[in-house]
Amino acid sequence: MVMPEHVCPYGLKTVDLLEREGFAVDDHYLETREETDAFKEKHGVKTTPQTFIDGERIGGYDDLREYFGKSVQKEGETSYQPVIAIFGVAFLLGLAVSWYVFGTIFTVQAIEWFVSLSMALLAIQKLQDIRSFSTMFLNYDLLARRWVRYGFIYPFGEALAGILMVAHALPIVSVPVSLFIGTVGAISVFKAVYIDKRELKCACVGGGSNVPLGFVSLTENLFMIGMGLWMGAKALGWVVL
Secondary structure, three states: OEEOOEEOHHHHHHHHHHHHOOOOOOOOOOOOHHHHHHHHHHHOOOOOOOEEEOOEEEEOHHHHHHHOOOOOOOOOOOOOHHHHHHHHHHHHHHHHHHHHHHOOOOOHHHHHHHHHHHHHHHHHHHHOOHHHHHHHHOOOOHHHHHOOOHHHHHHHHHHHHHHHHHOOOOHHHHHHHHHHHHHHHHHHHHHHHHHOOOOOEOOOOOOOOOOEOOHHHHHHHHHHHHHHHHHHHHHOOOOOO
């Protein structure tokens, strides 16, 4: 569809994919709603674009990807991509800050920043749609089931602890917050996944997540516990760097 107020993004992606696969593309624009509806009725399809190769209809963009043997994510299919992106960027940011401050990436502080930045970035994902997060959170968090408002407080606590830990400020606040929400979260996830054997989606990257509940969410909570213990030990002078 190519109209004055709309150009179909999947049409552009389809043409690009075909050209990258070495095809010469004869692109037929549907320039009005009437043309689009008539095309759908003629070919018995619900969506556009539709690709034809040597007269054979392949289908829409996802069908074309499958035709070329490329991966296609199905609706509702689980994926770790959001978590990999967050942890990957947080890790690189930790190294970048360490390089700027100390002139090297090989510092303990780089790991501290990695964990605390991960907490802040994960909190952002939850805060984008806190209602959806809190609803999904109720599926497995033990405290939120007893006190529903905790599902709304949790992302703010995670963000607060992460930001304070980035700045190495107010450990009297960040340490207990991190230990509390991390411990409750770890117990809740462990019970839901490893004791009750439930297959759930994780709210760790927001309410619309397709990340499976399990190791990733448990890791997030263990990070918070570990960071809380580490920063607490530093604040008490038990660790000297």
